[in-house]
Amino acid sequence: MTVILVKKKFVGDATFDKLKLWVIPVTIKGEEIKRDFNLLLDTGAQRTVILPKVKENLDLIEVSEKSVQGTGVTGNSQYSTVKVNLEIGSINLVDINILVGSLPGLFSRYQIVGILGADVLQLLSLKIDYLEKLLEIERPFVYS
């Protein structure tokens, strides 16, 4: 088994210092355009969500017209789905379906464009060290 390990230190990070939340740069790749955006790492969220404006910015195409109903703290929201490649540091995640729509609850008032949920995080091994302000992310590969 091969493991890709990336580390990110959060010393001097305003969000971590104030809220103890982990916001990490994630490269979102569509057909032609790729960009890094900071996404909030949220182990309590089932799905990864980006704002519609980010979908427009990256010229992402919806994979189906069928929308997904989501229930957040503030009520129901409609989400569409896009297929993207994600890069978290040097970890590549290919053909990931993520949701496009408004962010749930309190997150809608945050200065973020998306959240990284369990659908992506379940592919990874996370080590969160609050004392060292260190996030370690592993991506295990098993070659058959």
Added chain:
Amino acid sequence: MLKTIEKPQEVQVPEITEKYPKRWVTVEVTKRDKYGFPASGRVLYQATDIDLMLDKTKYIKGDLYIFYTGSIDDEPQ
């Protein structure tokens, strides 16, 4: 309000957060750290509003990093 940065200099990401506090910035990434995260770049735009920033950068080519420099619970300015 969105502001274009004239003759942007290459700076490290922590310097960007100090120089442009509580702003959305678009950075052209010039260097990544050994784990692949953006480390240095040139600030192309700064704004208080993310929507303006995303509209402005839609047709810009290059390796861009768009992020908020403050704490994410800051009140919109």
